[in-house]
Amino acid sequence: MQLGAFSLSLAVKDIHASKAFYERLGFAVFGGNIEQNWLILKHESVVIGLFQGMFEQNILTFNPGWDANAQPLASFTDVRELQRHLKAQGLEITAEADEQSNGPASFVINDPDGNTILVDQHV
Numbered sequence: 001m002q003l004g005a006f007s008l009s010l011a012v013k014d015i016h017a018s019k020a021f022y023e024r025l026g027f028a029v030f031g032g033n034i035e036q037n038w039l040i041l042k043h044e045s046v047v048i049g050l051f052q053g054m055f056e057q058n059i060l061t062f063n064p065g066w067d068a069n070a071q072p073l074a075s076f077t078d079v080r081e082l083q084r085h086l087k088a089q090g091l092e093i094t095a096e097a098d099e100q101s102n103g104p105a106s107f108v109i110n111d112p113d114g115n116t117i118l119v120d121q122h123v
Helices: 015-024 079-088
Strands: 005-012 028-033 038-043 046-052 059-063 093-095 105-110 116-121
Touching (some): 005 015, 015 038, 015 046, 028 046, 079 116
Parallel strands (some): 059 116
Antiparallel strands (some): 005 059, 028 038, 038 046, 093 105, 105 116
């Protein structure tokens, strides 16, 4: 089972202040649009997303089909297959991917402490 590239999506109050803070830690803008209140930053192999006004809490994010540089992988475990596997393991899916679809899709689970985990396939 391949969950894909990992990043931490941070719910921030002031994207400009957060961008400046993380840049001082050595992160550089990797993607996104600050005018739309979201940025992706990278430092070595660590990827974080800054999102202002889009969700209430931080989210652990996995992207099946992408490597750490957001480049498509030749082979990966499809998000719907991951969802079926996790359901079979007894995990509750709080927002499901359409099992009849193909291509981009996502699902959400929560860990025992209520942390949100988003599995978000873009390819």
